[in-house]
Amino acid sequence: MKKFLSALFVILWMTPIQAQSPTDSKVSSFYFIRHAEKDTSNPADRDPDLVMEGVLRAARWSSVFNRIDFDIIYSTDYKRTRNTALPIAEKKKLPLTYYSPNGFDSVDFVKKNAGKTVLIVGHSNTVPAMVNALIGKNQYKQITETNYANLYIINITESGEIIHQLLAIE
Numbered sequence: 830m831k832k833f834l835s836a837l838f839v840i841l842w843m844t845p846i847q848a849q850s851p852t853d854s855k856v857s858s859f860y861f862i863r864h865a866e867k868d869t870s871n872p873a874d875r876d877p878d879l880v881m882e883g884v885l886r887a888a889r890w891s892s893v894f895n896r897i898d899f900d901i902i903y904s905t906d907y908k909r910t911r912n913t914a915l916p917i918a919e920k921k922k923l924p925l926t927y928y929s930p931n932g933f934d935s936v937d938f939v940k941k942n943a944g945k946t947v948l949i950v951g952h953s954n955t956v957p958a959m960v961n962a963l964i965g966k967n968q969y970k971q972i973t974e975t976n977y978a979n980l981y982i983i984n985i986t987e988s989g990e991i992i993h994q995l996l997a998i999e
Contacts, residue, residue: 855944859963860897861956861981862890862948863972864909878908886977891916893980893998900945903928905952914950930955935962939985956981964993 866883868874879887894917904914906927918925930951951959953972960981961967972979983993 855987857939857943857985858946859942859981859983859985860894860899860946860948861960861979861983862913862950863953863956863977863979864907864913864950865890866977867909876907876909879912883909883913883977887913887916889998891920894948895920897948898946899923899948901926901942902948902950904950905930905955907952910950910952914948917948930959933959933962935959939963943987960993964991968993969995 864879864883865886866880868877868880871877890913899917899921902914902918902921902923902925904910904925904927911925914925928949933955949956949959953974953976956979957969957971960969960983963983963985969981978997978999980996980998981993982996983991985991
């Protein structure tokens, strides 16, 4: 519980405050998570659903993001990512916007979401690559198959300053 509250404090602290005067710059905030625990009982199933532990984690993600006002929620079009993002989207009354991580254009993505607060739900092999593309360096490694707890937060100012961090939310 202590880790959860500490992580929640950091998330809220990192949430941008909207510009209050014409001279203030806008901040684009990106929150990346991997889908929750998936059913691995059938290795041939390319679109498995979440197991109960994953359903519970998706609900916890919804609580973690309770005080963050997302403008848009992106998910790949797989059961495991949709069902991780849905509790958050439903609470925020936002539709899911589907994306393909193939050919991810970080410059276009930042332009399209300038000044917005965005959640992106992806996969162990795509989330770190997308985060690295946004921050402009190869800092974050692929997520292990057993890790569903990573939360990557990136804030980009209008002038291009990038602040990023990785949290583990168990």
